[in-house]
Amino acid sequence: MSQVLQHPRVFTFVKGESKGDGSMKSLLGGKGANLCQMARNGVNVPPGLTITTEVCQEFYAVGGRLPDGLMNEVHDGVRLMEKALGVTFADATNPLLVSVRSGAAISMPGMMDTVLNLGLNDEIVQGVAKRGGDRFAYDCYRRLLQMFGDVVLEIPHDDFEAELSAMKQERHVAFDVELTASDLKELIQKYKKVYEKHGKSFPSDPWEQMRMGIEAVFRSWNIPRAVKYREINKITGLKGTAVNVQAMVYGNINDQSCTGVLFTRNPANGENKLYGEFLLNAQGEDVVAGIRTPQPISELAQKMPVVYKQLDETVHTLETHFKDVQDTEFTVQDGVLFMLQTRNGKRTGSAALKIAVDMWREKLITEEEAVMLVEPRHLDQLLHPSFADEKAYQKDVLCRGLPASPGAAVGKIVFTAADAEAWFARGENVMLAKFLSYYVKHGVLEKDPFETLDQEGVGELVRLAVERGRATRPKIELGICGEHGGDPQSIEFFEKVGLRYVSCSPMRVMIARLAAAQAALKLKKSSPVPGA
Structure with missing residues (x-):
């Protein structure tokens, strides 16, 4: 049985208009909420629609299928996109193509799936060719076949890459852009045979x-990588992902087109300078896929000075609005700039401190907002050894991976304290894998209670102790000792219930002080002002 939803299932956005906004991340996901906000602010975003995270919950509740009537609502949203652009989805003469992307409330870059150029087939590709030329049209088509096969039908990505690499080798070219329209038509037929080999169509x-x-x-x-990312980053309590369906704009239509990503400030050191890269004549996934070497964003100023000026002004307007460093994606189609996404940018610990201080000095944020801009984990990073200059060690790199946390541990995994003791006694380096991590992964517990206080259980005992203690001695000084005293979420709870101090290991003192300041500011903001 379908659950009753509290909100519309689909929110549309076009330049200058949307019923969604940037505050609706829980419902629309970070990408969808910010697209709606940019549209409301008059930023040039391709029109589109967002299917809410509540629909994701319903999708799983009804056995992994779309709820009844949803596609009718999507159809209505697509009609608004068609009206805004003067093109028609599923029309062979003047076609609209769309992208379908994920977007959770908390950014999970690269963890979930995307499909570009939806809406193409053997007939519609000819309509696209009339508008953009044969090479452009068939390049879009072969990309769709590859992404759709990989993401939707779970055909191994390497099977398509093998055909692409073989063709480039046969044609004696190094890059995809050097393949001709005729080459791409032949490649499409090879891709269709990959589908057949796997029994798919x-x-x-x-x-x-x-x-x-x-x-x-x-x-x-x-999917495993998304689940693991949430586990590593301790992301819990989300409803699911939203889905963003957006009109395609083309960075691969000609040499006056490009696609790129940029931060409004350097996320590694905090320098107040645009930091990013772009690719001429390319689609969005090319920038991060390593197909060609991107160019630094500074070079766009020479190649497209008018566009660069627009981009600089737009992203700094977004930074001012969101009061934080922005991580953005953009596409330039035949000299016209489109913003595809903006989100608060991730950064290193040292960059976080510099950015917070600089933005306060630039009067973009208040002193209190500057305090809130630095996360306790940023200070945790600064307390661990780090490379002074990573470039100096590049020749010594053995492998690359996702940096899950600062610090490192080496040893053989054991699952019980008894095994850990026995193995250690015979000289083995061991790491005890806690059973609680299994409970967190499967949603039995939201957090490991040995790291973050269980507020509904032990927390209620703490609250009761504070109330009874103060009822007996109103001026009693109450605090907490132990590693919970260095955990930011626990400290926020302690502030709410009225504890006055925490005691923790020296290494966590700075983190505890920052977390205490942030907790006090949050409590002040949420408490009603007398007489207001």
């Missing part, structure tokens, strides 16, 4: 592509 109906693409994005919420 590519749906020629654009609306069926849309439905399957939306389902695939919802499914990607629970």
Whole structure:
């Protein structure tokens, strides 16, 4: 049985208008909420729609299928996109193509799935060719076949890459952009044979592509890499992912087109300077896929000075609005700038401190907002050894991976204290894998209670002790000792219930002080002002 939803299931956005806004991240996901906000602010975003995170919950509740009536609402949203652009989805003469992307409330870059150029088939590709030329049209088509096969039908990505690499080798070219329209037509036929080899078929109906693409994005919420990312980053309590369906804009249509990513400030050292890269004549995924070497964003000023000026002004307007460093994606289509995404940028610990101080000095944020801009984990990073200059050690790199946490540990994993003691006694380095991590992973517990206080259990005992203690001695000084005294979420709870101090290991004192300041500011903000 479908659950009753509290909100509309689909929110649309076009330049200058949207019912969604940046405060609705829990419902629209970070990407969708910020797209709606940019549209409301008059930023040039391609029109689109966002399917809410509540629909993701319903998707899983009804057995992994789209709830009844959803595609009718998507259809209505697509009609608004068509009206804004003067093109039509599933039309062979003047076609609209769309992207389908994920977007959780908390950013999980690269963890979930995306499909570009939905809406193409053997007939519609000819309509795209009339507008942008054969090479452009068939490049879009081969990209769709590759991404759809990989993301939606789970055909191994390497099978498509093998065909692409073989063709480049046959044609004696190094890059995809050097393949001709004729080459790409031949490659498309090879891709179709990859489908056949795996017993799959590519749906020629654009609306069926849309439905399957939306389902695939919802499914990607629970693919292993996304689950592991949430586990590593202790992301819990989210409803699921939203789905963003957005009109395609093309960075690969000609040499006056490009796609890129940039931060409004350097995320490594905090320098107040645009930091990013772009690729001429490319689509969005190319920048991070390593297909070609991107160019530094500073070079865009020479190649497209008018666009660069627009981009600089736009992203700094976004930084001023969101009061934080912005991590953005953009596409330039034939000299016209489109913003595809903005989100608060991740940064190193040292960069976080510099950015907070600089933005306060620039009067972009208040002193209190500057304190809130530095996360306790940033200070945790600064307390661990780090490379003074990472470039100096590049030749010694053995492998690369996702940096899950500062510090390192080496040893053999054991699962019980008895095994740990026995193995250690015979000289083995061991790491005890806690059973609680299993409970957190499977949603039995939201947090490991040995790291973050269990507020509904032990927390209620703490609250009761404070109330009874103060009832007997109103001026009694109450605090907490132990490693919970260095945990930011626990400290916020202690502030709410009225504890006056925490005691923790010296290494965590700075983190505890910052967390205490942030907790006091949050409590002040949430408490009503007398007489207001």
